[in-house]
Each structure stands twice: as C-alpha cells, then as structure tokens.
Amino acid sequence: MFARLPDLKERAVVRLTVDGRAIEARAGESVAAALLLSGVLVVRTTPVSGAPRGPFCMMGVCFDCLVSIDGEPNRQACMVTVRDGMQVERMQGARKVDP
Amino acid sequence: MTVADAVIIGGGIQGCSAALHLARLGAKAVVLEMAHAGRHASGVNAGGVRTLGRHMAEVPLAVAALEAWHRIGDLVDDDCGFESVGQVMVAETDAELTRMRSRAEDLSHAGFLHEEPIDSADLRRLVPAVADHCVGGLVARRDGAANPFRATLAFKRKAESLGARVREGVRALGIERVPGGWEVDTDDGRIAAPAVINAAGAWADRFAAQMGDPVPLQAIAPMLMVTAPMPRFVEPVVIGGGRTLSFKQFRNGTVLVGGGHRGRADRASQRTVLDWRELSVNAESACALFPIMRTARVVRAWAGIEGRMPDDIPVIGPSGRQDGAFHAFGFSAHGFQLAPIVGAVIADLVTSGRSRLPIEPFRIGRFRAAAG
Amino acid sequence: MRDSMIDVAVIGGGPAGLAAAATCAEAGLTTYLIDEQASPGGQIYRAIADTPVADRAILGADYWRGEALVAAFQRSGAVHLASALAWDVTPDLEVAVSVGGGSRFLRARRVIIASGALERPMPVPGWTLPGVMTVGAGQILLKSSGAVPSGRVVLAGCGPLLYLLAAQYRRAGAEVALILDTTPAANFKRALRHLPEFLLAGSYLAKGAELLLSAQRSVEIVRGVDSIVAAGEGQLRSVRYNVRGQEREVSADLLLLHQGVVPNVNLSMAIGCAHDWDGEQLCWSPRLDAWSNATVGGVAIAGDGAGIGGAAAAAERGRIAALDAARHLGVLSEAQRDLRAAGPRAALRRAMRGRRFLDLLYAPAPSFRVPADNAVACRCEEVVARQIRDCVALGVPGPNQMKSFLRCGMGPCQGRLCGLTVTETIAAARGVAPGMVGHYRIRPPIKPITLGEIALLPKSEAAIKAVARG
Ligand SMILES: Cc1cc2nc3c(=O)[nH]c(=O)nc-3n(C[C@H](O)[C@H](O)[C@H](O)COP(=O)(O)OP(=O)(O)OC[C@H]3O[C@@H](n4cnc5c(N)ncnc54)[C@H](O)[C@@H]3O)c2cc1C
Ligand SMILES: Cc1cc2nc3c(=O)[nH]c(=O)nc-3n(C[C@H](O)[C@H](O)[C@H](O)COP(=O)(O)OP(=O)(O)OC[C@H]3O[C@@H](n4cnc5c(N)ncnc54)[C@H](O)[C@@H]3O)c2cc1C
Ligand code: FES
Numbered sequence: 001m002f003a004r005l006p007d008l009k010e011r012a013v014v015r016l017t018v019d020g021r022a023i024e025a026r027a028g029e030s031v032a033a034a035l036l037l038s039g040v041l042v043v044r045t046t047p048v049s050g051a052p053r054g055p056f057c058m059m060g061v062c063f064d065c066l067v068s069i070d071g072e073p074n075r076q077a078c079m080v081t082v083r084d085g086m087q088v089e090r091m092q093g094a095r096k097v098d099p
Numbered sequence: 100m101t102v103a104d105a106v107i108i109g110g111g112i113q114g115c116s117a118a119l120h121l122a123r124l125g126a127k128a129v130v131l132e133m134a135h136a137g138r139h140a141s142g143v144n145a146g147g148v149r150t151l152g153r154h155m156a157e158v159p160l161a162v163a164a165l166e167a168w169h170r171i172g173d174l175v176d177d178d179c180g181f182e183s184v185g186q187v188m189v190a191e192t193d194a195e196l197t198r199m200r201s202r203a204e205d206l207s208h209a210g211f212l213h214e215e216p217i218d219s220a221d222l223r224r225l226v227p228a229v230a231d232h233c234v235g236g237l238v239a240r241r242d243g244a245a246n247p248f249r250a251t252l253a254f255k256r257k258a259e260s261l262g263a264r265v266r267e268g269v270r271a272l273g274i275e276r277v278p279g280g281w282e283v284d285t286d287d288g289r290i291a292a293p294a295v296i297n298a299a300g301a302w303a304d305r306f307a308a309q310m311g312d313p314v315p316l317q318a319i320a321p322m323l324m325v326t327a328p329m330p331r332f333v334e335p336v337v338i339g340g341g342r343t344l345s346f347k348q349f350r351n352g353t354v355l356v357g358g359g360h361r362g363r364a365d366r367a368s369q370r371t372v373l374d375w376r377e378l379s380v381n382a383e384s385a386c387a388l389f390p391i392m393r394t395a396r397v398v399r400a401w402a403g404i405e406g407r408m409p410d411d412i413p414v415i416g417p418s419g420r421q422d423g424a425f426h427a428f429g430f431s432a433h434g435f436q437l438a439p440i441v442g443a444v445i446a447d448l449v450t451s452g453r454s455r456l457p458i459e460p461f462r463i464g465r466f467r468a469a470a471g
Numbered sequence: 472m473r474d475s476m477i478d479v480a481v482i483g484g485g486p487a488g489l490a491a492a493a494t495c496a497e498a499g500l501t502t503y504l505i506d507e508q509a510s511p512g513g514q515i516y517r518a519i520a521d522t523p524v525a526d527r528a529i530l531g532a533d534y535w536r537g538e539a540l541v542a543a544f545q546r547s548g549a550v551h552l553a554s555a556l557a558w559d560v561t562p563d564l565e566v567a568v569s570v571g572g573g574s575r576f577l578r579a580r581r582v583i584i585a586s587g588a589l590e591r592p593m594p595v596p597g598w599t600l601p602g603v604m605t606v607g608a609g610q611i612l613l614k615s616s617g618a619v620p621s622g623r624v625v626l627a628g629c630g631p632l633l634y635l636l637a638a639q640y641r642r643a644g645a646e647v648a649l650i651l652d653t654t655p656a657a658n659f660k661r662a663l664r665h666l667p668e669f670l671l672a673g674s675y676l677a678k679g680a681e682l683l684l685s686a687q688r689s690v691e692i693v694r695g696v697d698s699i700v701a702a703g704e705g706q707l708r709s710v711r712y713n714v715r716g717q718e719r720e721v722s723a724d725l726l727l728l729h730q731g732v733v734p735n736v737n738l739s740m741a742i743g744c745a746h747d748w749d750g751e752q753l754c755w756s757p758r759l760d761a762w763s764n765a766t767v768g769g770v771a772i773a774g775d776g777a778g779i780g781g782a783a784a785a786a787e788r789g790r791i792a793a794l795d796a797a798r799h800l801g802v803l804s805e806a807q808r809d810l811r812a813a814g815p816r817a818a819l820r821r822a823m824r825g826r827r828f829l830d831l832l833y834a835p836a837p838s839f840r841v842p843a844d845n846a847v848a849c850r851c852e853e854v855v856a857r858q859i860r861d862c863v864a865l866g867v868p869g870p871n872q873m874k875s876f877l878r879c880g881m882g883p884c885q886g887r888l889c890g891l892t893v894t895e896t897i898a899a900a901r902g903v904a905p906g907m908v909g910h911y912r913i914r915p916p917i918k919p920i921t922l923g924e925i926a927l928l929p930k931s932e933a934a935i936k937a938v939a940r941g
Contacts (some may be wrong), residue, residue, distance in 0.1 A: 001602070001725055004583055008617040010940075013745040026616070028509075028521055033616040041601045041706065047328040047352055052705050054601035060507060060588050060918075062850060063883040064772045069246075072572075073854055074327050074396045074883070074919065078611075081509050081554075083544070098832035137869070143498050248875035256866075327919055338481070351878070358924070370743060372562055373915060375576075375928050382926035393926070396919035398883050401912075 002036045006013040016086040027084040032058060032065045032078035035088070043067050045075060050065060103129040103264070104284045105294040106451055108306055109269045111141035112247075112435060114298035114429045115254035116442025117240045118340065119175070122261035123449050129290055130255075131262060133270035137251035141302055142434065143403040145323055145337055145357045146344055148436045150213050151186045152202075154412050155461035157433075158211055160215060160440050163456060165213075165241060167439035177253035187225055188237040199237045209243040213239050228332040230388050236340065243298065244336055244347055246301060247435055254438070264299030267317075271299070274309050280423050282422035285396075292451045294423045302366060303428035309470035312463045314429070315409055320386055320402040321357065321372040321432045322378055326395040328352030330423065337388070344384040355396060358387045359432055362402040371402035378468075408466075409430040411417030415441055415461040417448055425449060427433040440443035477501045480566045480579035481549070481795050482557040482738065485513015486537065486782045487583030487774025489681060491789035491796075495583075496547035498797040504544070505552045505568055511541050513587055514607070515782045518615040525542070529642045530614065531635075533678075533782070538784060548794075559915035560584075560742045564769050567915070574924050581769055581796040584739055585789055588732035588775035592888050594842040595699045598728060598849055604634050604709025608728035619645035623726030625710050627651035627699055630731040630833045634682040635744035639941055641689050649721060650686060651712050653737065655836040657669040662831035669828035672821070692855040697838060701726050719732065728834035734776050737887060740913040743767050748906030751830050752779055753840070754891060762795035763788060771796065779830075780823055787819035821863055827878040840892065841899045848896060851882020856896055870894055870911045883919050886911040 004026070011026035018040060025034035026082055032055040035043060042052040055065035058078045065077040068089040079089070105112045105121055110132025110451065130137075148168050150161040155391040169190045173311050190196035216237045255265050259272070272284045280293035297306040304316035329352050337346040343358040360377040378400060386393045408414060408429040418424035425448055427441050434441070444454045481492040484506030493506040504511075514520040516537030524530055544551075552570060559567040565576040581626035590607045593750035597603065600674060606626060612618040619640060624647045626633055637647055671690045686692060695833045698713040702720075732848055733754035744765040745758040756778040763771045771792040791812050798808040842848055867873050870880060870893045879893055880886035886893075898905040 001620060003621045005524065005617045005619060007525055007531075009525050011523050026523065028518075028523070029616045032613055033618060033870045034502075036612070037616065037618055046853060047684065051853070052601055055600065055890075056599075056604050056850075057590065058611040059589075061884065061887045064850065066883070072394055072921075073875070074394075078886075079507065087655065089740060129625070135872070136873075142872075146627075246875060248872065250873075252875075273785045324922070324925075325881075326922065372743075373559070375559070375925070376566060376930050379925055379928035379930050382928075386923060386926050393921065393923035395922045396883070397886065397916060397925060398919045399914045399923055400916065402915045 001041060004037060014082045014084050016082055016084070016088060018088045019090055024031070027082070029082050030058070030078050031067065031069065031080045031082055031086070031088060034082050035054060040094055042090070047093045050093055101129065101246065101288065103127060103290060106131065106281065106290050106292045107296040107297060107298055107361045108283065109135040109298035109300055109303070110138070110255065110265055110267065111139060111253055111300050112251045112438040113141070113430070113441055114257055114296070115251060116438045116453040117296055117298060117401065117427060117445040118223060118263035118265070119254055119258035120442040120446035121263065121449060122258055122263045124352045124446050126450060127262045127264070129272045129292070130258070130265040131264060131269050131285055132267045135267045136265055139369070140249040140403045140405040143401060144435050145347065146180070146249045146435065147186070147345060147347070147357055148181060148243045148245055149186050149239070149336070149433070150186055150436070151237060152241055152338065155364045156263045156412055157437070158206070158209070159449045159456050161440040162211060163403045166438050168243070169241065171358050171439070175257040177249070179250035180426045181243060182245070183224070183241055183243040185238060185240045185272045186242035186338060187222070187335045188224070188338050189222065189233050190340045191233050192341065193234060193341040199340060203237060213241065214289070215240070218450040225334055225335055226337055228389055228391055230390055233388065234359060239334070242336065270414045271425055274306060276421065282414060294425065296445060296449070299426045300428060301364065301404045303406055303426070305367060307426060307463065309379070310418045312418050312426070314414065314463060314466045317407045318364045319361050319405050319407045321405060322373055322381070322402040323355060323357040323361045324378060324381070324397045324400040326354045327398050328353055328355070329391070329395055332391060333389070339388065342384045344381065346369065346385060346389070346390065347445065352399075354392070356381060356382060364391040364402070364404045366404065369404065371404060373400055373402060373425070383463055405430065405432050413461055414463045415444060415458050416454070416463065419462065419467070436457050442452050472905065476578045476580060477503055478579065478626055478800055479503070479583060479793070480505060481580045481583045481585060482566070482587035483774065483776065483827070484508060484511045484551070484588055484775060484787070485512065485585060485587045485785060486515065486540055486666070487785035487789035488513065488583070488775070489540045489789070490786040491583045491585055491773055492549040493544045493547035494790045494793035495796060496549035497794070497800050500797060500802060502549040502890050503547055503552055504549050505555045505557045507554065507556050509543060509554050510642070511551065517611060519841060522614050523617040524614065529639060531639065538900060540546055556918055557738065558920060559916050560738070560770065569924065571922050572924060573927055574920065576929065580800055581771070583789070583792050583796060584770060584772045584776055585774040586735040586738055586776040588779060589735045590729060591733045592892050593730045594729040594846045594848055594856070595701060595728070595839070595841055596843060596846040596891050597701030597703070597707070599847050600701050600703050600707045601705070602724060603701045603728065605725045606633055606727045609727045609829040610636050610639065613639060613643065613695070617772060619627055619643050620725045623648045623722060624725045624727065625649045625651065625721065625723045626727050626729070626883070627653065627710070628729040629654040629835055631682065631829070633729045636727070637686040638682050641685060647690045648723070650690050650692045651700070651710070652692055652697060653696045653836055654696045654833060656695055658834055662828050665828040665831060669825035672825035677707045697836065700730065700840040720803055729837055731833055732775065733891065734778055735746060736776065737885060737913050737917045739765060739772055739776065740910065741915045741917050742770065744770065746771070746910070748780065748904065753826070753834060764795065780826060783822040784819055787822060789817040790815040808868070837899070841896050842844050842892060847893045848878070849879035849882065851884050852878040854879040859896045860900050865899055868901070869897060869909050873897070873913065874911070880911045884915060885917060885920070
C-alpha cells in the first residue's frame with residue numbers, strides 16, 4: 001500500500017521482526033512506517049469489538065497503532081523509531097499476558 | 100420564596116439518597132446542588148461497595164447498606180452497575196494475617212459474619228495473580244463495586260420521580276433560623292422549610308457552623324488511576340492489608356488503582372491537583388502486589404474532593420444545637436457504599452426523630468471540645 | 472533552590488517552540504525544549520534535518536524554510552530533549568517528562584506550551600477500517616520515510632493541506648485517483664466579505680491557486696460531496712459518496728481524510744488553563760492575554776496550540792511569548808521587551824492577514840462534524856453517534872457525564888480524536904452552543920505511561936531536586 005520513492009538519500013538497513021517474521025526497514029523510520037512499508041496494514045484488533053485496526057494518524061494522536069515492542073505492550077508504533085533486532089508483535093484485543 | 104418539606108444542601112449521593120427516602124415517606128425535599136449531581140466525590144469515586152475492614156462503628160450501617168445494594172434495582176430502578184464480585188484484603192506478612200484473624204473473631208462475637216479469614220491457597224484461588232509473598236487475607240464475599248456516577252444519577256432520578264426537586268447550578272449561600280424552621284438563601288432566591296439537611300460534602304463545615312455546630316472538617320482529594328485494558332486477571336476488588344491500596348479490574352479489562360493517596364483540593368475553585376509523589380507510592384504498592392501491573396499503562400489519573408473528619412468516620416445525625424437541622428457529611432473517603440442506608444436514617448430522623456440503626460458514634464457533638 | 476531549576480521549559484518543537492526556545496536562550500535564559508518527535512521541526516517541518524527525500528522540489532519551498540529556524544535553534548544553546556513527552560505541568564511549574572521509558576520532573580520558572588495542532592476528526596462511517604488514514608499521516612510518511620502510496624488512492628475532505636499533499640504526491644510522481652472535496656458551497660458566500668483582506672495577503676492567493684491548478688491538471692476532483700462512506704470487510708475496498716443527490720462508488724486501496732486542523736489543547740486543558748469555544752474555527756482555544764499568557768500562572772501558549780494561525784504566525788507567536796518570559800525573569804525590561812517585540816508583532820499581523828477568509832471558506836460542513844447515527848464517534852471505545860444521541864435523550868447533559876454511560880473519551884487517546892465530535896453532537900442534539908456543553912475534563916498523564924514508570928518517580932523533595940539537577 002506504500003512504497004519508498006526510488007531516489008531517496010541512503011539510509012542504513014534495519015532488521016526487525018513482526019510476530020517472528022523478519023522485515024527490513026530504514027534507519028530513522030518509525031515502527032508504524034516500517035510495518036506499512038512491508039505490507040502490514042492491520043497491527044491489532046480492538047479490545048472492545050475485536051475489529052482490525054491499522055495506523056491512522058501517524059503522529060501519536062489516535063492510538064490505533066498500538067503494538068507490543070520487545071515485550072512491552074501498548075506502545076505507539078508511530079512514535080517509536082526502529083532499531084536493529086527489535087521484536088514487534090501485533091496485539092489481539094486486550095494486551096497479551098506477560099510471563 | 101419557595102416552600103418545601105425539607106431543604107437538602109448538596110446533590111451528591113448522600114443528598115440524593117436523603118431526598119429519595121424522604122419522598123418515600125411523603126416528604127418533598129428540594130435539593131440544592133451548586134454544580135451538577137455527582138460532580139464531586141459521589142461521581143468520581145472508586146465505586147467500592149465494601150463492608151470489609153470498616154471501622155467498628157460503621158459496621159451495622161455498612162452491613163445494612165450492603166443488603167440495599169443487593170436489591171438496588173428495587174430502590175432506584177437501575178442496577179447502578181453493581182456487581183457482587185467480593186472484596187479481598189491481602190496479608191503480606193504473618194503479623195498482618197494474625198491481625199485479620201482476630202478482627203474476624205471480634206466481628207463474629209458482635210454477631211457479624213461477613214468477613215472470613217482465608218489462607219494462602221484460598222487467596223490464590225480468589226486472586227491468582229497476587230504476588231508470591233502474600234500469605235492470606237480476609238474476604239467479604241458479598242461486597243463488590245458499582246458505577247458511582249450512574250448510581251448517583253439513579254438516586255437523583257428516582258427521588259425526582261417521587262416528587263423531590265433537584266436544583267442543579269444553584270448554590271446555597273447561607274442558612275438562617277426562622278420561626279417554625281429554616282430559610283436557606285441561594286444565588287437563585289430563598290427557600291423555607293421546617294427541616295434543613297447538610298449534605299454538602301467537603302463544603303459542609305460552613306453550614307454546620309451556621310447551625311451552631313462548628314467542626315474540624317478537612318477537605319481532602321483522594322486520587323485514582325485507571326489503566327488501559329489488560330487481560331482479565333482479577334475478579335474481586337482487592338485492598339491492601341499493610342498498605343493503602345485498592346485495586347479493581349473492570350469487565351472491559353481496565354484496572355482502577357487507588358488507596359486514598361491524596362492530592363491537593365481547592366474548595367473555592369472546586370478543582371484538584373494531583374500529587375505524583377503520592378501516586379508514585381500508590382503505583383509501587385500496586386506493582387508489589389501484582390507484578391503484572393508494571394507494564395500496565397495509566398490512561399488517566401484524577402482526584403475527587405471529599406470531607407474528612409479527624410477520626411475518619413462521618414457525621415450523621417441531628418444538630419447538637421438546633422431543632423430541624425441534620426447532618427450527613429464527612430464520610431472520610433468511604434461514604435459511597437453507605438449512601439442507601441444513610442439516606443434512610445436521615446429520613447427517619449426528619450420524619451420521626453428516631454434512627455433505625457445505631458448512630459451515636461457519628462454525633463456531631465463529639466468534636467465540641469476540639470472545635471471550641 | 473535556584474540552581475535546581477531551569478528558567479524556561481518550552482514544550483513542542485514546531486516553529487513556535489523552536490522560535491520561542493531560541494529567543495529565550497539568546498536572551499541568556501537556561502532553556503529546555505521538550506519534544507515528542509525524534510528530531511526538531513514539529514508538523515510542518517517534520518524530519519527536516521533527516522528526511523530521506525532528496526529532491527527538494529517534492530516537499531516544496533515552504534517546507535525548507537524551516538531549515539533556518541532549526542539552525543537558529545541549534546545555535547542558540549537551548550537544550551533539546553528529543554523523543555520526550557511532557558505529560559503534566561504542576562502548579563509549581565514542575566514539568567513531568569517521560570524519556571526512554573523513565574520519567575522525571577523538570578522544575579522551570581516559566582513554561583511555554585507550543586503543542587501545535589491536530590487534524591480535526593472526520594468521523595465518516597467506516598473511518599476505522601485499515602486503509603483509511605489521514606492526509607497528515609500520508610504527509611508524515613512522505614516527509615519522514617520518503618513513502619508514497621501505491622494502489623488506488625482517494626483524498627477526501629477540505630482545507631489547504633488536502634491540496635498541498637496532492638501537489639506533493641504529484642511532484643513525487645505518485646498517483647491520486649480522485650479528490651472528493653467536501654467544502655460546502657455556501658462557505659464562499661460567508662467568506663466573501665473577508666476577501667479583500669485575503670487578496671492583500673498576496674502570497675496565500677498565489678500559493679492556493681497554484682495548489683489547486685496543480686491538482687486539477689492531474690487528478691479528478693469532485694466538488695460538493697455531502698456524504699462519504701468507507702466500505703469494506705476488515706479493510707477498505709471502496710468509497711461511497713453522495714454528490715448533488717447522486718450516490719456513487721469507487722474502489723479504493725487507501726482513503727486519506729482531512730478537514731482542517733485544530734489546536735492541540737490536551738496539555739493546556741489538563742493543567743487547568745481556561746479555554747473558550749471559538750465559533751469561527753469551531754474548536755477550543757486557550758484564553759490568553761496580549762503576551763500569550765494563559766490563566767495558569769507562569770504558563771504561556773504559542774503557535775497553533777493557541778488557535779490556528781499557520782507556521783509563519785506560530786514562529787512569531789513563539790518569539791512574542793519568549794520575550795515576555797524574559798521580561799518576567801528579569802533579563803529584559805518592559806521597554807526592551809516591547810521594543811524587541813515590535814518586529815515579530817508586525818510580522819504576525821502580516822501572517823494573520825487573510826486567515827478569517829480561509830477559516831470561513833474551509834469551515835467543514837456540519838454533516839462531517841456531527842456524524843451519522845451509524846458512524847463511530849469515539850474510536851477507542853467504539854461508540855457510535857446514535858448512542859450519544861440516545862444518552863442525551865436520557866438527560867445526560869455533557870461529555871463528562873456521558874463517560875459513565877458510554878466510556879467515550881476514556882480510552883487511551885484521552886478524547887483527542889472524539890472530543891470535538893462528542894461536544895458538537897451533544898450540542899446539536901440539545902440545540903445549544905458547543906461552548907455551553909463543554910469539553911471532557913482532561914487529566915494527566917496526557918498520554919498513557921506505565922504504572923512501573925510512575926512507581927519509579929522520585930518520592931521525596933530531596934530526590935526531586937537531585938533529578939532536576941542531573
Ligand atoms: C477518589 C475517591 C474514591 C473513593 N472511593 C470510595 C469507594 O470506593 N467506596 C466508598 O464507599 N466511598 C468512596 N469514596 C468516598 C465517597 O465518594 C464519598 O464519601 C461520598 O460520595 C460522599 O457523598 P456526598 O454526597 O456526601 O458528597 P459529594 O458527592 O461531594 O456531594 C456534596 C455535594 O454538595 C455540593 N455542595 C457543596 N456546597 C454547596 C452549596 N453551598 N450549595 C449547593 N451545593 C453544594 C457539592 O457540589 C457536591 O456535589 C471515595 C471518594 C473519592 C474522592
Ligand atoms: C499532520 C499535520 C501536518 C501539517 N503539515 C503542514 C504543512 O505541510 N504545511 C503547513 O503550512 N502547515 C501544516 N500543518 C499545520 C501546522 O499546524 C502549522 O503549520 C505549524 O506546524 C504549527 O506550528 P506549531 O509550532 O504551532 O506546532 P507543531 O508544528 O504542530 O509542533 C508541535 C510539536 O509539539 C509536540 N508536542 C505536542 N505536545 C507535546 C507534549 N505534551 N510533549 C512533548 N511534545 C509535544 C509535537 O510532537 C510537535 O512536534 C500541519 C498540521 C498537522 C497536524
Ligand atoms: S497512528 Fe495514530 S497514534 Fe500512531
């Protein structure tokens with residue numbers, strides 16, 4: 001649904017996983033941008049009705065992009081910058097229980 | 100000049116309950132509420148319907164009130180979101196557990212069986228997510244929680260349907276003794292009635308003084324925090340034995356964390372300011388009892404303005420000085436649960452001069468020496 | 472005491488915050504700029520220091536104008552706290568700041584809030600579907616990641632930003648299939664009497680015309696659209712819309728909505744600043760004096776967070792608020808302040824010329840602000856407009872009381888995305904002005920932070936001082 005422009009300034013490749021699957025992003029991108037650019041549109045289902053949601057505002061307002069990052073649930077994917085080795089999990093309804 | 104059977108100052112749950120019970124006895128009250136019904140303590144509290152761990156003097160009222168909560172629909176035509184999920188007090192040390200056991204014993208000697216001691220295994224059955232070090236506790240199985248604003252509104256609506264008038268946005272400015280009763284001056288005219296009831300919450304000391312009953316009331320601002328939805332991990336309301344903590348998870352997964360930690364109350368502006376140093380202690384307690392809470396996200400914190408008495412029990416009863424004047428205030432952060440019964444007691448007192456339950460410990464005269 | 476305190480905390484790193492912080496620091500004040508974004512720039516100049524977009528023509532000259540502002544800020548000696556959220560300001564001006572999962576208090580002598588704007592919600596049925604985003608979101612993806620949409624893209628709504636993004640996409644070579652313009656035809660008549668003033672502000676006109684022409688050359692534009700539905704199961708598939716009584720449907724992979732921007736007032740509301748309903752901009756704005764001071768002592772508000780004025784005005788308002796802070800803190804006399812403020816004030820007047828015309832011309836239609844019964848108003852708690860109307864019928868008078876019944880506004884977004892909708896829907900149902908209905912009582916933390924983070928906050932006076940010094 002989104003693609004990077006062909007003639008961008010060079011940015012380092014950053015590798016992260018989404019539900020265990022490896023994806024590539026560019027340094028400086030937000031987690032939400034990285035997800036959208038690798039074709040992940042739905043990042044969670046809502047706790048109220050279980051409806052699917054994806055990033056909506058990209059500026060930290062709507063909280064529709066909530067994901068679990070490195071084990072910490074309910075983080076705004078659009079406000080967190082990608083890091084190598086980051087583990088992102090999509091959230092089902094209310095957050096998962098921690099061990 | 101308006102005339103009524105009684106004027107009630109304060110449209111919190113206490114004022115609305117008094118109006119409702121008076122109406123049931125055929126007396127039409129006018130309730131004066133400077134903001135809107137439930138704007139203050141009654142609408143923003145934790146909704147805890149708790150007999151567990153009450154001051155001994157409050158136990159008879161609390162037990163009677165609990166019965167009323169179980170049949171709350173009969174009283175106000177709404178279930179008020181009441182759920183009898185039980186309340187559990189957690190003991191973190193053996194010393195705490197011993198204290199709880201002897202308390203349950205004392206209560207049973209007095210004829211009250213609603214608090215049961217539980218051991219560590221029982222505790223884990225009731226509250227599986229509790230931290231490993233907890234050793235047992237006390238449970239009141241019929242306790243629970245309700246939706247405070249909805250409950251207050253239900254009391255108000257039912258009172259109105261039975262003939263009471265709730266005048267929102269009308270402030271009582273002062274009261275004056277007149278032959279045969281009282282006149283209350285408001286910012287929207289005067290009202291006369293044979294009886295006046297002071298249910299003005301954290302603002303009640305002013306009217307008490309005008310009735311000749313000065314009291315050392317302190318306006319406090321207990322704070323609460325609520326989190327984003329968590330997986331369901333606790334059913335009953337949980338309170339701390341050794342620390343001030345109250346903890347409740349709603350059906351939608353959100354968790355309410357409180358415990359009477361106080362912010363700043365400003366009665367004049369009707370606003371509160373949160374104190375994060377205090378909430379931090381509260382948060383630490385919650386994480387200590389429920390390690391799963393560490394990564395829970397706090398979505399909002401707030402405080403309500405409440406009247407507190409030096410001995411942490413309310414003032415309920417007639418004026419010590421004047422006929423036709425009654426008090427119901429100073430609930431010291433646990434008056435929501437008592438409302439269905441306190442309203443009935445006040446209505447008894449206004450109409451017959453007698454109370455159905457013992458209210459001696461709550462008499463206003465107990466502060467006479469202190470307040471001068 | 473003094474050494475544990477900073478002079479000025481500026482909250483927000485857009486043009487207003489950058490200009491305010493630079494002005495304060497240049498006046499010799501210890502200044503911290505606290506901004507939630509990873510790099511300075513705010514919304515208009517987002518990612519200006521590190522955008523991967525190489526072709527400067529794509530984002531346009533207005534964007535690159537921000538470079539000078541950022542450079543001046545970086546020279547000024549102000550401290551930049553990036554990726555930092557200010558989540559409360561106490562009456563003693565302690566700013567609660569969360570950075571990297573930990574919070575601390577910064578004690579300041581003055582606070583300048585430059586929290587900027589949010590996009591106004593556009594609650595059409597289906598707007599919660601994946602595949603529906605905002606125009607601002609599309610622009611953010613372009614600025615910070617050089618990302619453009621692929622597939623069939625529909626832009627819908629009104630306001631200059633809609634056409635700006637269309638132009639930026641065109642310059643980037645990305646295709647937009649359709650623009651659905653919802654500007655009510657009647658707006659032009661209302662705006663007309665402010666046209667002369669708007670014409671005087673020549674630059675706007677040139678810019679607006681250029682954007683429109685550029686869009687018209689490359690995209691099909693449907694004007695006078697009076698209803699929109701995003702349709703699809705679990706994901707957007709098509710957009711249905713109504714124009715002059717005719718229902719149409721187009722398939723779409725991405726729908727970007729926009730109907731203007733409104734002040735971001737969550738922080739100013741949470742800390743108790745008085746706000747008033749602005750009947751022309753149709754939003755809440757903080758009550759301010761001539762120097763942008765709010766009703767809470769020691770706090771000033773500058774930029775779009777104080778009422779929408781655009782980027783140029785935001786920077787000037789930042790400077791003006793900063794000069795008054797410097798006067799309060801004793802580094803400028805009143806006369807010096809007035810002298811130095813003359814330039815920014817003149818520039819502000821120029822920047823604000825034509826604003827009324829724009830506000831009236833692009834005022835979104837009532838039907839897109841007060842949604843249809845089946846449209847979600849509160850995205851977090853999934854409350855539809857009909858439920859709000861039912862509650863009003865029950866006698867629930869305002870948004871705060873409604874929370875207890877519907878939970879609207881109680882989710883993690885804290886009413887940012889439903890506040891205006893709920894207030895206007897209640898007002899319409901009751902037949903009163905939104906100002907009478909009021910807004911949610913917003914409470915800190917203005918964004919969710921973990922209980923663990925709160926548990927680790929300093930607990931004693933001494934600890935707080937140590938943290939602020941460190
Ligand atoms: C955060 C918090 C949590 C709590 N949790 C619990 C709990 O879990 N369980 C429990 O049982 N209790 C709890 N409480 C206590 C409970 O909320 C109160 O004891 C109870 O609501 C008191 O009711 P009230 O009607 O006396 O007070 P209020 O609701 O404060 O009502 C008093 C009313 O009087 C009005 N008033 C004052 N002056 C005037 C005037 N001059 N003219 C007109 N009107 C006036 C005020 O506007 C106010 O609405 C809690 C309290 C707080 C603040
Ligand atoms: C998504 C979007 C895109 C826009 N794009 C353009 C454009 O391309 N061209 C144009 O002319 N106008 C644009 N605007 C309009 C824009 O509001 C103004 O032009 C200008 O950016 C306003 O400047 P400001 O300094 O007032 O606020 P902003 O630029 O909005 O900056 C506010 C900053 O404060 C931060 N912030 C807010 N609250 C806190 C807090 N509590 N703690 C920490 N940080 C905080 C925000 O993250 C943001 O970085 C856009 C608006 C939005 C909402
Ligand atoms: S996409 Fe809206 S908060 Fe992240």
